[in-house]
Amino acid sequence: MQDFTLHNRIGYKVTRLARLMEARLEKQIGEYGITRLMWCVLRGVGMEGVTTPSGLASYIGIARPAVSRLLKSMEQRGLLQRNGIDRDGRVTEVHLTDEGRRLMEACHGLVRELNSHFSEKLEPLAYDSFMQTIDRLTEGENATLMRL
Secondary structure (H helix, E strand, C coil): CCCCHHHHCHHHHHHHHHHHHHHHHHHHHHCCCCCHHHHHHHHHHHHHCCCCHHHHHHHHCECHHHHHHHHHHHHHCCCEEEEECCCCCCCEEEEECHHHHHHHHHHHHHHHHHHHHHHCCCCHHHHHHHHHHHHHHHCCCCCCECCC
């Protein structure tokens, strides 16, 4: 096989890895009818205690309008509830429904399995170095993403 210059670029390699992981995860959790971003919300609210739309936007790393659309969709599907917590309803708190909690718990093992599949390909020191390298490459990059 010809060695293309493109294949030696960091952007190509990182994007390819991300897409491989994304495709595998979406196939697994797709069986439960949720997307990666829905999983991030379920985890953020149910496991990390992030209960505001702005907090979720920061937690996931996407723009606030994207989170608002996502929350509306998830609420329509009965996965979560949004409640105003001040008199004029400007501050919203997000809570999982029983169905949202059930899906979070069902998908948690699948996500752990995916992480283990890829992380166990590296020795522990290589894994730590890889994670530090990713952190270094993203340091100072504060662009707000519309999707993840």
